[in-house]
Amino acid sequence: MSTRPSVLFVCVHNAGRSQMAAGWLRHLAGDAVEVRSAGSAPADAVNPVAVAAMAEVGIDITANRPRILDYETAEASDVMVTMGCGDVCPVFPGKRYEDWVLADPAGQGIDAVRPIRDEIRTRVEGLLASLGID
Template sequence: MSEAPMTPTVLFVCVHNAGRSQMAAGFLRSLAGDRVRVLSAGSEPAASLNPVAVAAMAEEGIDIAGESPALLATDDVRASDVVITMGCGDTCPIFPGKRYEDWELTDPAGLGIDEVRVIRDDIRMRVERLLVGLE
């Protein structure tokens, strides 16, 4: 009898955990359901989510309004199979055996909805590619 496959864990990290990483986590949760464990955190978390990012995701039918920015914990990195960084530079701890990707994405802070939609759509495309690589 074969064992059930392990559920991969993906951690999205950006500086404030208020926009990019939250949008990416929202897309992965929506697209993968319970096939992937999704975490997101920031090296310097903001007090709340970027309301324009929340609005842009709502247009896609994904509600991230209930999420809160979280501080990046070393244990979250250790527990993750894939770590996606988005502009947090050297603040993300590196552990051997993990898959790391750095996604160069514009920070949506202070941008209008039209500009945030472009970032959102880029994130969706990257998340879809990531998901194909996990399955």
């Protein structure tokens, strides 16, 4: 891993969980980590309830756009965190993988998304600690 690790968050639609995780990592790590997110079947837009939930904690993800998971992005990442993408996530030898089992915010109201957002924050904080980043 380089001095500035890169983390790729992957979920199916790249519209909820992975976008919130990327938002938390950018917020908590600043420039210490290169942050990426992608999806195996990206949606047209980020889930508006995920956007609202993140806005409640002062994190703006309105400019984010779902992206397709491509080979180059996965290969260039040091850590891949998957969230429900199953067998479509590529596997590269020598990469660090984590699979975060989280509820899917798709179709959920804000009251259901807040605990998902908060669980993602906790997991991102643990990830940062494991990378040695304050």
